[in-house]
Amino acid sequence: MKKKGRAIIWPVYLDGSKPRSGGRIISSEDAVHEPRLNELEAAAKKLDLHPEVEPDKAYPGSWWEISGRIWVDDVGPKSEIARDLARKIQNLRKKK
Numbered sequence: 337m338k339k340k341g342r343a344i345i346w347p348v349y350l351d352g353s354k355p356r357s358g359g360r361i362i363s364s365e366d367a368v369h370e371p372r373l374n375e376l377e378a379a380a381k382k383l384d385l386h387p388e389v390e391p392d393k394a395y396p397g398s399w400w401e402i403s404g405r406i407w408v409d410d411v412g413p414k415s416e417i418a419r420d421l422a423r424k425i426q427n428l429r430k431k432k
Contacts, residue, residue: 379424
């Protein structure tokens with residue numbers, strides 16, 4: 337179900353261990369290795385995208401694997417939102 341002014345971001349969109357045919361929508365250079373849903377949520381909060389987490393959802397391309405998803409404010413092309421989230425996750429991982 338679509339929500340006006342919101343975009344769905346699946347963890348696979350940012351996953352550098354997945355091929356583009358597996359769902360990744362950003363370059364492998366920008367991607368992060370196995371992003372977790374809590375990392376996506378933290379990055380979206382830092383970017384002020386007002387995330388809404390749905391942990392019990394499965395990406396349609398791998399319906400057997402429950403990965404969750406987040407809804408964020410639709411502030412531009414989905415690939416740019418995903419790239420910004422991946423960069424923020426990389427920064428958060430460096431700080432740990």
